[in-house]
Amino acid sequence: MLDELSPAAWLVVGSHDLRSSVRRPPEWQVTLLECPAAALAPPTDGAQSYTLDLRGWPDARALVLDSGGTVTDRSAVSPQAVLDHDRNVPIGLLRPELPSLSRMQLYPQVDLYRGHAKFLRLPGEHSPRASAVPDLLAGIDEHFLKIANHLCFRVKLKPDVELEHKFTLTGHPDVFALSRDTLRLARSGGLAGFVVEFREEEIQAWDFLNDVYAIEEPAEEVGYVSFIPTTDGRYTVKRKIYTEDTDERVELRKRNVEVADYEAYLRDVLGLTPAWNASFRRVRYDVYVEAIESGNVIAITYDRSIVIDRSGRRIPAAAELTQCEMEYAYSLALTGATFDSVRQDLDRLRVLMSTYFDERGIENYQRHESKLTFLRDQYASLR
Numbered sequence: 001m002l003d004e005l006s007p008a009a010w011l012v013v014g015s016h017d018l019r020s021s022v023r024r025p026p027e028w029q030v031t032l033l034e035c036p037a038a039a040l041a042p043p044t045d046g047a048q049s050y051t052l053d054l055r056g057w058p059d060a061r062a063l064v065l066d067s068g069g070t071v072t073d074r075s076a077v078s079p080q081a082v083l084d085h086d087r088n089v090p091i092g093l094l095r096p097e098l099p100s101l102s103r104m105q106l107y108p109q110v111d112l113y114r115g116h117a118k119f120l121r122l123p124g125e126h127s128p129r130a131s132a133v134p135d136l137l138a139g140i141d142e143h144f145l146k147i148a149n150h151l152c153f154r155v156k157l158k159p160d161v162e163l164e165h166k167f168t169l170t171g172h173p174d175v176f177a178l179s180r181d182t183l184r185l186a187r188s189g190g191l192a193g194f195v196v197e198f199r200e201e202e203i204q205a206w207d208f209l210n211d212v213y214a215i216e217e218p219a220e221e222v223g224y225v226s227f228i229p230t231t232d233g234r235y236t237v238k239r240k241i242y243t244e245d246t247d248e249r250v251e252l253r254k255r256n257v258e259v260a261d262y263e264a265y266l267r268d269v270l271g272l273t274p275a276w277n278a279s280f281r282r283v284r285y286d287v288y289v290e291a292i293e294s295g296n297v298i299a300i301t302y303d304r305s306i307v308i309d310r311s312g313r314r315i316p317a318a319a320e321l322t323q324c325e326m327e328y329a330y331s332l333a334l335t336g337a338t339f340d341s342v343r344q345d346l347d348r349l350r351v352l353m354s355t356y357f358d359e360r361g362i363e364n365y366q367r368h369e370s371k372l373t374f375l376r377d378q379y380a381s382l383r
Contacts (some may be wrong), residue, residue: 007101009035011052011117012091012133013082019091019139019148027067030091030133033079034061042195045098046119046132048295049332050107051198052093053221054083055115065133072349092136093119097126104132108140110153115373120146120153120295121363123335152331155338162240162251164327165350167357167364174320175302179203179285182300182356186289191352199286207283209312212375213266213274219243221272223250224372229260235259239270247346273354280305280321281293281312288329291345295332298349301325305371307378321374324364326353 014030017023039053044060057079064073093107103126107119122139223241241250307318331337
């Protein structure tokens with residue numbers, strides 16, 4: 001079957017030991033199952049990653065292949081029976097090269113979740129059909145740190161750089177309703193070139209405090225430091241260094257920090273003196289989408305920021321800030337991901353979201369308005 005020039009994709013199933021070079025026996029066998037086209041998403045060729053629904057397959061064509069490359073059995077089997085064997089896991093996905101069909105693109109399995117498997121493309125050329133399974137195992141060996149460890153295939157390029165684009169929504173629409181509508185749009189294919197990220201099929205909801213201290217000197221430290229309380233009584237300390245509101249800024253985070261006094265921490269730990277400070281409470285809803293071609297993941301965040309006083313109560317005289325932020329989250333790629341591709345994906349999504357707001361009559365502007373700029377304006381008006 002695999003030697004037939006068929007456009008079908010094949011799921012490789014075998015013992016979990018095959019995913020480790022140090023546990024893999026010298027002699028082994030795998031079962032290859034022909035995948036129903038409807039179970040594979042996205043329904044396009046050449047994607048960086050694929051998700052395969054493993055549930056409810058009808059009997060499928062199958063072949064058993066041993067470590068010597070010999071096909072020892074050809075039959076129709078119940079895929080569920082093969083997958084339900086306690087030692088078996090999906091090893092990878094083989095997709096034929098189009099239009100020739102003579103070679104295979106290899107996708108090792110990187111995640112299993114709620115009856116679905118996630119596969120990520122191996123870098124390099126397509127593999128000859130005859131060596132596709134050994135080449136798949138060799139690729140798993142080469143990239144095992146990302147493939148065989150939980151969610152380690154998610155890698156953030158330039159972790160100390162924030163890359164985002166902001167829409168400030170002047171009419172203060174309902175941010176939760178917008179997030180639900182955006183999720184529906186992404187699920188239905190309405191954001192061309194993007195799909196909803198695997199494991200992130202629902203909205204992430206957040207509601208947290210943020211105490212912001214503006215840093216205006218020295219010049220190389222200009223920006224702000226904010227303290228975000230966490231559920232264990234500690235803080236996430238976030239620091240942004242920039243002189244103007246832009247899409248790309250330095251962002252440093254330190255988690256699980258014990259802070260008794262904000263200003264003492266700024267002075268004694270960071271060596272900084274704040275110019276002024278203000279606080280706000282931020283409610284946000286995140287929709288995660290993945291760029292099909294590159295595997296870059298971007299969070300579409302709707303948030304509402306309300307200025308509060310020291311006791312945590314809102315300040316009635318202060319304005320509110322309602323925004324949609326599109327922020328780069330991480331990349332799904334074993335090698336070769338570039339920050340330029342992230343910038344390109346963010347720009348494509350910016351255009352799509354701009355059209356989305358225009359079609360729904362949602363007034364907005366795009367001046368990269370930061371929370372610091374918003375708080376500075378409120379601080380000046382309330383003094």
